Amino acid sequence: MSAPHEEQVQDELLVVDQLQKHFPITNALGKTINNVRAVDSVSFTLKRKQTLGIVGESGCGKSTTGRTLLRLIEPTGGKAVYKGQDLFSLEGKELMKMRREMQMIFQDPHSSINPKQRVGNAVEEPMVIHRLYSGKDRMTRAMDLLAKVGLREDQYFRFPHEFSGGQRQRIGIARALAVNPEIIVCDEPVSALDVSIQSQVINLMQDIQDEFDLAYIFIAHDLSVVRHIADEVGVMYLGNLVEKAETDELYKHPLHPYTQALLSSIPSSSPSIKKERITLKGDLPSPIDPPNGCKFHTRCPHVMNVCKEIAPEFKHVSSEHGVACHLY
Numbered sequence: 001m002s003a004p005h006e007e008q009v010q011d012e013l014l015v016v017d018q019l020q021k022h023f024p025i026t027n028a029l030g031k032t033i034n035n036v037r038a039v040d041s042v043s044f045t046l047k048r049k050q051t052l053g054i055v056g057e058s059g060c061g062k063s064t065t066g067r068t069l070l071r072l073i074e075p076t077g078g079k080a081v082y083k084g085q086d087l088f089s090l091e092g093k094e095l096m097k098m099r100r101e102m103q104m105i106f107q108d109p110h111s112s113i114n115p116k117q118r119v120g121n122a123v124e125e126p127m128v129i130h131r132l133y134s135g136k137d138r139m140t141r142a143m144d145l146l147a148k149v150g151l152r153e154d155q156y157f158r159f160p161h162e163f164s165g166g167q168r169q170r171i172g173i174a175r176a177l178a179v180n181p182e183i184i185v186c187d188e189p190v191s192a193l194d195v196s197i198q199s200q201v202i203n204l205m206q207d208i209q210d211e212f213d214l215a216y217i218f219i220a221h222d223l224s225v226v227r228h229i230a231d232e233v234g235v236m237y238l239g240n241l242v243e244k245a246e247t248d249e250l251y252k253h254p255l256h257p258y259t260q261a262l263l264s265s266i267p268s269s270s271p272s273i274k275k276e277r278i279t280l281k282g283d284l285p286s287p288i289d290p291p292n293g294c295k296f297h298t299r300c301p302h303v304m305n306v307c308k309e310i311a312p313e314f315k316h317v318s319s320e321h322g323v324a325c326h327l328y
C-alpha cells in the first residue's frame, strides 16, 4: 500500500512555482526600455480531476498565466512541472505530447475555428495535427464528440456561422476533447454567453470532466460562475496570486482585502441577506510600473505603512487557505 504522501504526489498533475511572464517594451532602436509585468508571481498545484478557478479583474494576468502554461507564449521565469517533467524545457516530441494533453477552450470559439471549415473538420483538425486515428475513425470520433456535447451528428457538415454562441462553445469543447487531453485551460469560456446558456455550458463541462477524468484551469472574472464549478479558487491582482483556498472556504471566509471587495460586489442570492459593498478607490495600476510593496496598497482600505515598503509573502493560514497580506 502506498504512503499517503506518495498518493498525494501521484495525484499532482501540474505544479507551478513562481511563474513569471514579462513583455518587453522596446524603443525605436529595439532596445528594451521597460517591461509589462503581466505575470509576476503565480504558484499553485493542480491535481487530477480537479478544477482550479483563477479570478481577477481584466488585466490581472490570468489569461497570460494560462497561455504561458500551454507554451503558447514562453515564460520569463519560474517553473512548471507537468507529470514530473519540467514543462518549460520540453522540446520536439515531448513538447508535442504535452500540447496534446493540455488543451484550451477560448472565450470566443469563433476566433479559434476557421469560418470556412465545416465544424466536423474543425473537430478533426487536432487529431490530424497529432496524427491520431485514421481518416474514417476520425470522422466517426468527431461525430461522436459532437453528439457528446449536445449537437447532432449531421451538424458535422455545417459551417460555424450556422451555430449560436452557445453551440459554437460546444464545438470548441468537442475540439478540445478530440485528442484525449488531461488538462483543459478554459479562458473565460462562458463570459460571452447569455446567463441561461452559461449554466447549460457549465453543466456540460462538469459532465464531461467526470466522464473524461479531466482537470480544468478555469479562468474567469465572474466569481459566481467560478463558485459553481471550481474545487479551489486563486485570486490574482496585478500579476500576483494574492489568495488561494478551497472554494467554500474562500467564499465564506475571504481574507485578502481585494478578495473581500470582489465578493462584496456579487449580488446576494436572497433579498433578506444584506451585503455591504466594498468600493475600491482608484483604478488598477499599470503593470508597467506597479506600486512598491504590496501592489494593492494604493486601493486597500486597510493599508498600513509596512504595505507601502514590503511586499507580503504568500503564507498558508491553514492547510486549505493561503494569502499574501501583512494583516495575516
Ligand code: SF4
Pocket (backbone or CB within 6 Å): 256, 257, 258, 294, 295, 296, 297, 298, 300, 301, 302, 303, 304, 307, 312, 324, 325, 326, 327
Ligand atoms: Fe492591504 Fe497591506 Fe494587506 Fe496589501 S498587505 S492587502 S495593502 S493590508
